[in-house]
Amino acid sequence: MVDFSMIEAAAGRLAGKARRTPLLRAPLLDALAGRRVYVKAECLQLTGSFKFRGGWSAISALPEEQRRRGVIAFSSGNHAQGVALAAKMHGIPALIVMPSDAPLPKLENTRAYGAEIVTYDRYTEDRDAIGEKLSRERGLTLIRPFDDEQVISGQGTVGLEIAEQAREEGIFACDVLVPCGGGGLTAGIALALEQKAPGFVVHTCEPQNYDDAARSLAAGERLAIEGHAPTICDAIVTPKPGELTFPVMKRLCGTGFAVTEDEVRAAMALAANHLKLVIEPGGAVALAAALFRRQELSGDSVIVVASGGNVDPELFARTLAAGGGR
Amino acid sequence: MVDFSMIEAAAGRLAGKARRTPLLRAPLLDALAGRRVYVKAECLQLTGSFKFRGGWSAISALPEEQRRRGVIAFSSGNHAQGVALAAKMHGIPALIVMPSDAPLPKLENTRAYGAEIVTYDRYTEDRDAIGEKLSRERGLTLIRPFDDEQVISGQGTVGLEIAEQAREEGIFACDVLVPCGGGGLTAGIALALEQKAPGFVVHTCEPQNYDDAARSLAAGERLAIEGHAPTICDAIVTPKPGELTFPVMKRLCGTGFAVTEDEVRAAMALAANHLKLVIEPGGAVALAAALFRRQELSGDSVIVVASGGNVDPELFARTLAAGGGR
Numbered sequence: 234m235v236d237f238s239m240i241e242a243a244a245g246r247l248a249g250k251a252r253r254t255p256l257l258r259a260p261l262l263d264a265l266a267g268r269r270v271y272v273k274a275e276c277l278q279l280t281g282s283f284k285f286r287g288g289w290s291a292i293s294a295l296p297e298e299q300r301r302r303g304v305i306a307f308s309s310g311n312h313a314q315g316v317a318l319a320a321k322m323h324g325i326p327a328l329i330v331m332p333s334d335a336p337l338p339k340l341e342n343t344r345a346y347g348a349e350i351v352t353y354d355r356y357t358e359d360r361d362a363i364g365e366k367l368s369r370e371r372g373l374t375l376i377r378p379f380d381d382e383q384v385i386s387g388q389g390t391v392g393l394e395i396a397e398q399a400r401e402e403g404i405f406a407c408d409v410l411v412p413c414g415g416g417g418l419t420a421g422i423a424l425a426l427e428q429k430a431p432g433f434v435v436h437t438c439e440p441q442n443y444d445d446a447a448r449s450l451a452a453g454e455r456l457a458i459e460g461h462a463p464t465i466c467d468a469i470v471t472p473k474p475g476e477l478t479f480p481v482m483k484r485l486c487g488t489g490f491a492v493t494e495d496e497v498r499a500a501m502a503l504a505a506n507h508l509k510l511v512i513e514p515g516g517a518v519a520l521a522a523a524l525f526r527r528q529e530l531s532g533d534s535v536i537v538v539a540s541g542g543n544v545d546p547e548l549f550a551r552t553l554a555a556g557g558g559r
Numbered sequence: 560m561v562d563f564s565m566i567e568a569a570a571g572r573l574a575g576k577a578r579r580t581p582l583l584r585a586p587l588l589d590a591l592a593g594r595r596v597y598v599k600a601e602c603l604q605l606t607g608s609f610k611f612r613g614g615w616s617a618i619s620a621l622p623e624e625q626r627r628r629g630v631i632a633f634s635s636g637n638h639a640q641g642v643a644l645a646a647k648m649h650g651i652p653a654l655i656v657m658p659s660d661a662p663l664p665k666l667e668n669t670r671a672y673g674a675e676i677v678t679y680d681r682y683t684e685d686r687d688a689i690g691e692k693l694s695r696e697r698g699l700t701l702i703r704p705f706d707d708e709q710v711i712s713g714q715g716t717v718g719l720e721i722a723e724q725a726r727e728e729g730i731f732a733c734d735v736l737v738p739c740g741g742g743g744l745t746a747g748i749a750l751a752l753e754q755k756a757p758g759f760v761v762h763t764c765e766p767q768n769y770d771d772a773a774r775s776l777a778a779g780e781r782l783a784i785e786g787h788a789p790t791i792c793d794a795i796v797t798p799k800p801g802e803l804t805f806p807v808m809k810r811l812c813g814t815g816f817a818v819t820e821d822e823v824r825a826a827m828a829l830a831a832n833h834l835k836l837v838i839e840p841g842g843a844v845a846l847a848a849a850l851f852r853r854q855e856l857s858g859d860s861v862i863v864v865a866s867g868g869n870v871d872p873e874l875f876a877r878t879l880a881a882g883g884g885r
Contacts, residue, residue, distance in 0.1 A: 252581075252583075254581075255578075255603065257578075257603060259605075261668060277834075277835055281585075281833075281835055338832060342587060345587050346586070346587075505872065506664060506837075506872060508603075509602040509603055509836060509837040509838075509868030510835060510836070510837065511832075511835040511836065511837060542835030546828065546882065549831070549879055550876040550877070551880070553875055553876035554872070554876035554880070
């Protein structure tokens with residue numbers, strides 16, 4: 234199981250490769266949220282999301298011989314870009330299996346990072362089966378998006394930075410809101426903060442119809458979401474929490490939050506206006522929770538992870554033009 | 560005249576107040592520009608632009624007694640917000656004289672930072688006369704937007720950070736492109752780099768119809784722009800370089816660049832897509848020059864200042880929806 238020393242080791246491998254993203258604040262956003270809102274801007278990470286950390290961590294942890302043969306990943310987009318760039322920077326081939334309806338910029342960017350792309354239909358085909366078949370045929374190592382110890386360790390480096398940056402700001406206890414898909418980022422951050430900032434409580438944040446983490450945490454066991462309700466939060470659409478991530482989340486996380494699509498749009502517009510950040514819908518759920526679940530939070534500060542910024546430009550433009558729909 | 564020690568002193572007063580903004584890069588943007596493009600993201604500064612630095616620098620340099628009576632500023636928006644927040648953080652009153660057609664978010668935000676606002680018609684009224692009358696009547700100290708030694712010194716702290724951050728990236732000689740209105744930011748950065756990174760050459764960047772700095776530099780004397788051509792680059796619309804700033808620019812700057820409105824829009828869209836930054840038109844002229852004047856630059860790296868992000872959300876949305884107009 235992932236332990237703190239693995240996160241520290243990942244931080245060592247990521248040094249000088251990943252960006253130490255800033256912890257930002259805007260006085261006018263604080264006024265809206267009713268407390269100081271510190272935004273960990275992982276949208277400013279290389280490839281526009283935290284996923285580069287996990288991708289680099291996993292690839293750099295492979296034995297040299299195995300790494301040289303290349304890697305494969307299946308992803309709705311951010312993990313794809315993270316793995317693609319990490320592979321390119323290592324000088325090894327990457328094959329990415331992507332849903333055919335992934336946002337166009339994510340497809341284009343993944344290709345631009347030098348990866349080979351295979352698409353599949355996310356409603357009728359089994360991405361795991363496709364990925365494993367290609368992996369076997371070509372001798373590629375599968376880099377899973379969240380149920381992988383080295384990936385979780387890499388995402389955990391976000392937590393190390395949050396602990397350091399919060400200390401600089403004089404914050405010693407607060408809620409930490411994290412966008413949650415399979416739980417790699419959440420589990421990694423929770424493990425890092427357990428050691429480095431024990432007064433912090435991590436909460437998962439999800440779109441309303443994909444709040445499998447919140448429900449699973451409430452039930453104490455992994456529950457799956459039924460159906461395929463449409464959502465703009467493509468980056469964090471997962472049916473249930475991961476096998477490796479859930480035990481960590483169950484041990485360390487507080488109550489999960491679910492936010493509406495309108496709240497996500499409003500958070501995106503406010504982030505653009507006040508923080509000057511482009512945050513994608515799935516990356517804005519935590520900020521949405523900070524803004525629109527303020528009575529369920531405590532303390533005079535909250536830390537929010539803005540996990541990615543790879544939004545389709547047209548969707549982003551519509552969201553801003555509508556003033557965030559609120 | 561401003562000298563390097565004043566910039567260092569301003570940096571001391573700004574420590575722990577202004578944000579040390581990141582120097583960002585995106586591999587896919589580098590590919591478009593044909594070299595590494597390092598973006599000094601001053602849009603992430605408090606109040607969404609570098610102007611907070613100058614405002615804080617000037618206010619914090621006033622004698623206690625004078626400061627307590629309050630300050631006044633005239634500004635198209637960013638200087639207004641910078642002075643308003645700096646005054647609020649000092650606990651003193653601020654009166655801001657703004658053009659009545661300033662972008663709404665700039666007006667609203669300036670008010671939200673606690674400043675009193677007086678508007679004027681920028682085509683028929685003389686803002687200097689209005690500002691000086693109010694200043695005299697209420698005993699307020701006028702904080703000029705660029706022709707003020709302490710303001711220039713505060714903006715110069717951007718240059719100190721660029722020098723440090725460039726050194727960390729291993730850059731020892733390159734062009735530094737700076738959006739230029741009255742020249743406070745340009746002159747401040749040029750003075751800082753003269754001491755701290757003498758291999759760097761600062762270039763002014765302006766919209767095509769407001770390239771008074773470029774023309775003045777070419778002529779060796781301060782020339783004024785004729786007419787009032789419409790431009791989206793409201794933040795850097797000035798008729799001519801400042802009295803204090805121009806001699807510095809003349810001594811230290813290379814050739815100035817002028818970019819078209821379409822190039823500015825394209826730069827804004829590319830910054831949103833690849834850097835996840837919201838940059839306002841006037842703040843995007845330097846990035847536009849890096850992208851669309853590449854044959855006039857040399858070396859494998861260029862540093863670009865993204866000076867602000869306070870764009871009207873509807874204009875920003877239209878710009879993104881049109882794919883930057885290119």
